[in-house]
Structures are given as C-alpha cells and as structure tokens.
Amino acid sequence: MTNCPPKLRGDLSKWLCEINTGVYVGNVSSRVRDALWERVCQNLKNGQATMVFTTAGEQRMDFRTHNTTWEMVDFDGIKLMRRPLPQMEQNQLDLKPGFSKAAQWQAARKAGRTQRGRADYTVIDLETTGLKAASDAIIEYGALRVRDGVPVEELTMLVCGVEKVPAEITALTGLSVSATLLFAGLGTLLFHLITKKKVPAFLGSSFAFLGGYWAIAPNGEPELLPYACVGVACAGLMYAILSGLFKVYGAKKVMRFFPPIVTGPIIICIGMNLSATAINSCSANWGIAAVAIIVVIACNIWGKGMVKIIPILLGVVASYVVGAITGNVDFSKVHEAAWLGLPFKMENTVFSLIGNADTSLIISSIITIMPIALATMIEHIGDVCAISSTVERNYLADPGLHRTLLGDGLATSIAALFGAPANTTYGENTGVLALSRVYDPRVIRIAACLAVLLSFCPKFAALISAMPVATMGGVSMVLYGMISAVGVRNVVENKVDFTSSRNVIIAALIMVLAIGITYSEAGAVRIGSVSLSGLAVAAIVGILLNAVLPGKDYEFGIDEQGDTSVNFKV
Numbered sequence: 001m002t003n004c005p006p007k008l009r010g011d012l013s014k015w016l017c018e019i020n021t022g023v024y025v026g027n028v029s030s031r032v033r034d035a036l037w038e039r040v041c042q043n044l045k046n047g048q049a050t051m052v053f054t055t056a057g058e059q060r061m062d063f064r065t066h067n068t069t070w071e072m073v074d075f076d077g078i079k080l081m082r083r084p085l086p087q088m089e090q091n092q093l094d095l096k097p098g099f100s101k102a103a104q105w106q107a108a109r110k111a112g113r114t115q116r117g118r119a120d121y122t123v124i125d126l127e128t129t130g131l132k133a134a135s136d137a138i139i140e141y142g143a144l145r146v147r148d149g150v151p152v153e154e155l156t157m158l159v160c161g162v163e164k165v166p167a168e169i170t171a172l173t174g175l176s177v178s179a180t181l182l183f184a185g186l187g188t189l190l191f192h193l194i195t196k197k198k199v200p201a202f203l204g205s206s207f208a209f210l211g212g213y214w215a216i217a218p219n220g221e222p223e224l225l226p227y228a229c230v231g232v233a234c235a236g237l238m239y240a241i242l243s244g245l246f247k248v249y250g251a252k253k254v255m256r257f258f259p260p261i262v263t264g265p266i267i268i269c270i271g272m273n274l275s276a277t278a279i280n281s282c283s284a285n286w287g288i289a290a291v292a293i294i295v296v297i298a299c300n301i302w303g304k305g306m307v308k309i310i311p312i313l314l315g316v317v318a319s320y321v322v323g324a325i326t327g328n329v330d331f332s333k334v335h336e337a338a339w340l341g342l343p344f345k346m347e348n349t350v351f352s353l354i355g356n357a358d359t360s361l362i363i364s365s366i367i368t369i370m371p372i373a374l375a376t377m378i379e380h381i382g383d384v385c386a387i388s389s390t391v392e393r394n395y396l397a398d399p400g401l402h403r404t405l406l407g408d409g410l411a412t413s414i415a416a417l418f419g420a421p422a423n424t425t426y427g428e429n430t431g432v433l434a435l436s437r438v439y440d441p442r443v444i445r446i447a448a449c450l451a452v453l454l455s456f457c458p459k460f461a462a463l464i465s466a467m468p469v470a471t472m473g474g475v476s477m478v479l480y481g482m483i484s485a486v487g488v489r490n491v492v493e494n495k496v497d498f499t500s501s502r503n504v505i506i507a508a509l510i511m512v513l514a515i516g517i518t519y520s521e522a523g524a525v526r527i528g529s530v531s532l533s534g535l536a537v538a539a540i541v542g543i544l545l546n547a548v549l550p551g552k553d554y555e556f557g558i559d560e561q562g563d564t565s566v567n568f569k570v
Helices: 006-015 030-043 087-093 101-118 167-173 177-194 207-216 225-249 251-255 260-282 286-302 311-325 332-336 359-369 372-391 396-417 428-436 441-454 458-465 469-493 501-518 534-548
Strands: 017-020 023-025 049-053 062-066 071-075 078-082 120-128 138-147 150-158 525-527 530-532
Touching: 006 017, 006 030, 030 049, 030 062, 062 071, 062 078, 177 396, 177 441, 177 458, 207 225, 207 359, 225 359, 225 372, 225 396, 260 286, 260 372, 260 469, 260 501, 260 534, 286 311, 286 469, 311 469, 332 458, 372 396, 372 428, 372 469, 501 534
Parallel strands: none
Antiparallel strands: 017 023, 049 062, 071 078, 120 138, 138 150, 525 530
C-alpha cells in the first residue's frame, strides 16, 4: 500500500500488524477483511493497494487491487498478478499509423522483435500427491527455460519421497497394471515363438517410450493416449526394418561393429544408469529395502533347492510382508478391486480412432515417437549380448539378432495397438537370470502364461500397485548391480587389451557419455525434435570409434571367445 493516510493506518492497525511501511499482515474473518478493504478503497484516494487473501479454491489464494498498474489475469484457471511493462516498452506498443498498411506492419514487426529480444524466462511445473501442504508431497518437478521466444533448456526430475504414489496420480499416465501384465505375457510368448523358443527373455514394459506418451498426452488425457499408441506401434515396426537388414547382410557383417570393447562397457553402463533409480526407491524406507536385499543374498548364497532358485521372489514377498506389518502398505484399493475384469478398455486402444481420427495428430505422434526406437534398438542389442553372456549361449547367431529384433518389435506394436506400454527385452531381467541361474526358456513361458491369467484379476493388479516402493528398490539394487557385473565379466574373460590406447579411448568415452549425459542437467542430447539418451549416444560413439580407429583385431565368427564379448559354450 502507498500514500496511506493516518486515519486509514489507524483502522488497519487495530486488526493487522504493520511489518513494514505500508505492508499489513494478519488473520481476520472474511467479514472484517471485506470491511477493511472497503475502508481502503474509500480513503486511499490516489494511493495504490494490493490485497492477497486465502480462499477455499484449488489455488488457495485470491487478489484485490486498487489504483495499481499491476493487472490480475486468469492463466488457465490460475490467478496471477502481471507486472506492467516499462514505460519505454509501453510506448513501443502504442504504434503510430504510417502512410500505408506496410508502414504499420513494419512498425509492428520492429516492436515485436524488441519484445522477443527481451523474453528470457523459466516455466516451472510441479506434480504432487495432493493439495494438503501438511500431508502431501512433491513427486515430480519440471522446468523449461525460454530465451527469445524459443525453448533452450528443459529439466524434469522425479522425487521419490513417498511410500506410494496415489492411484489418482498414477492414473495420469493412462497405463494400467492389468494391460501391462497381459501384453507383457502375450509379447513374451510371441517373442519366444519367433526366436524358436531358445532365448530366455521376458519382455517387460519399456520406460524409454514414456517421454513419447507424455509428449502427446502430457496429462494422460484418455482421448490423446490412442494417438500416442499409434506412434509407439510405428516405432515397433522400425525393429522389423533393422531385422531385415540383419537377415539380408548376415550377422557377421553387422556384428563386426559390436566387439567386446564396445558391448562390454555398454552392458556396464546399462546397470550403472539404473542404479540411481534403485537408490531413490530404497530411500523411501531403507528398513524395508534392507529386508529385500538380505533375503535375496541369503537365499542366493546359502539357500538350497527351490529357495536357491527363486531368491528374487522370496525377497519381494518377505519385504512386502514386513512393509504390511509395519503399516507401510495401503490395502484399501485391494479391498475395493473386483476379482475378475478385463485388462483394457476399447476406448483406450488405437482401434477407437477408426472413423474419427485426427490425421495431423497421428502424423505428429509418429514423427515424435518413432525416433525413440533408434535408442531402444541399440539397447536391445546390448540386452541380448548381456543375456548371451549370462547364459553362455550365442543367441546373436542362433536364433540370430534378426529374430530377436523382430520379436521385440512386433510385441511392442501389438501392445501399443491395445493401449499397453511398449515392450522390451528389459535389461533388468538379465540380473534375474544371473541370480537365479534358471536359464530354461520354458520357465519364462510359464511366467508369461501366469502374467496373462493374472491380468484378468483387478485385485491382483491392485495388490501389485500397493507394493512399497522400497521393496522394489531393494531388489533392484542387487539386480542392477548384477547387470554391470556381467559387463565387467565380459571384458575380463575376453582379455580385452587395455594397454592399447585405442581400447582405452573407446571404453572411456562410452562410459563417460552414457553416465554423464544421463545424470547431466539436460539428461539427454537433443537434435531438433529427436532426444537421444546417454546410453544411445554412448553406443553410437563407441560403434563409430571402433569402426574408424585403426588396430581392429576382432572378426565375428573367427574367434569364438571374442564374439560379441561372450564366452560361448553351446
């Protein structure tokens, strides 16, 4: 408040505390507040005043102004105070007409350039578990820096500070646990059929495509999710194209670009990039996470018979039970869920677009999401290498990369058509293989059938959703570490010569780029509308350096031990 007369100051001081000249703070009823504001408007004359007070709305505050140049605006349901432009800029907006429309247009363009040249701001967005400051928490924050009217930098970060994200929040993605289970199981069975039932891989959900979903449906809008699924389905078809190249030219010509010095560090980085996720999940409750870790280690080292075969499952169950006993599990959604139900709804599938699709939105989705497949296909090769190393079988040669790529791609496309997340060979499952030492593909297919059956049980989906974050964090800590250990084993067992400057440079750049970019402020390398993960950039750089630098001593099919950095025992 400015130019406050003594009489008005006295009235305000009866009810409010003047913490600074013209600044009054207090907690009064709405009746008193309205009466004081009426007094302000009657007695302030030429002075300026702005009042901020609490309300019961979503924003929980509102504004009133008197004689001020600040303007209250409604920005997408949020009331904000807009600062007036400096006088110089205000004068530039008051365009004087010239002798022609062309003169007016030139003046307007000049003024527009002036305004854009000064535009440098940051937009911040927060996602929370609710609107109660005392009990709810921030679970994600994002920021976008705009300079000269163009976005130049962005940041998004998950905050794992809660035991469990409420269902209404997770529902924003539009992806259900039941649909995920169904098409993870069906995708795995299809993958095994295409790969001659030889590769012990379970296809899980690929989180690499979540950025694509968010780009098309930022708030999980049900009407936009089918369009995002179209883009994911087309991305899956790119796997088929690369599969054809492997089939035509043969693995020998293609795999010369993937020697042990390239695939070994890539596998190491797969586990390292996942490590932060495990730690963040564990930080939700280290006690529960410790139970999972201890049980997995104990069963794997000292267990006998069936106990030694299923250490991961036992670790999850034990940690889950401890979480339930200590009151860290909310079973309310489990009680409410039905025993039987369909895993997906037709309105969430691509087929719902038939007859009323927006062609421009479909094209935009395809252009936005398809480039993501460039990264996931490279990661697929790394995953197959890791599985081959763990199982000690040459899956790159038999059934061949062309079959594994085709199976992964078709599973992704089919899942997307029905509104489920994209599938992937899922590097985390390599850790499961390493720990359990169960390599029989039939076991994987049994698990896939169980996933399909359980997808029709909403109560089971609710039970999975209620699992403490720390439980998966504890299990993941062991699994992700095992992936990196497999990569180290590949390099050691194949006697990669690190006295060679060539090999040192390749390995160094792969590991620095993969880990450094992932944990940098940007989190990815953006080339136009395409965003490449740190692992994708590292793989591309490693492959190019291996092809360009002299001193290559690796040829696929000649040295059995060195092929794809795997010690084969077929």
